[in-house]
Amino acid sequence: MDMDEMIRHEGIVERIDGEMAHIRIVQTSACSACKARSMCMSAESQEKEMDAVMLEPMQPGDQVEILVRERLAWKAVLLAYILPFVVMVALIAILDILTPWSEAIVGTISLCGIALYYIGLSVFKHRLQTQFSFTARKI
Numbered sequence: 490m491d492m493d494e495m496i497r498h499e500g501i502v503e504r505i506d507g508e509m510a511h512i513r514i515v516q517t518s519a520c521s522a523c524k525a526r527s528m529c530m531s532a533e534s535q536e537k538e539m540d541a542v543m544l545e546p547m548q549p550g551d552q553v554e555i556l557v558r559e560r561l562a563w564k565a566v567l568l569a570y571i572l573p574f575v576v577m578v579a580l581i582a583i584l585d586i587l588t589p590w591s592e593a594i595v596g597t598i599s600l601c602g603i604a605l606y607y608i609g610l611s612v613f614k615h616r617l618q619t620q621f622s623f624t625a626r627k628i
């Protein structure tokens with residue numbers, strides 16, 4: 490693995506299940522590192538749990554680094570945000586040009602199109618999970 494092309498995040502192993510480690514990470518906003526965060530109400534942090542393939546043997550409580558290729562992160566952004574937006578805009582444009590329907594009907598149909606897109610993604614969830622795998626190594 491080329492480490493320059495990797496996105497890294499630190500976490501703690503919660504439990505081990507075969508070759509998979511269930512890891513707890515603390516996801517913080519940019520504000521959480523600010524020295525004035527105690528005076529501001531916008532500082533946020535969230536705990537999340539994710540699964541990662543272990544690159545080496547680990548035990549619960551180990552501090553680890555989770556790695557994912559940057560290229561896969563961009564692919565995830567494309568699938569989760571950009572393509573649904575394109576689907577919505579395309580449906581609105583096509584229906585607006587080809588049909589005499591009201592804006593409310595066109596908008597509802599475009600939202601249904603996005604819902605179908607996300608349902609399609611969920612149908613291929615297992616295939617996508619094999620492409621979007623995280624790996625973990627001890628720190």
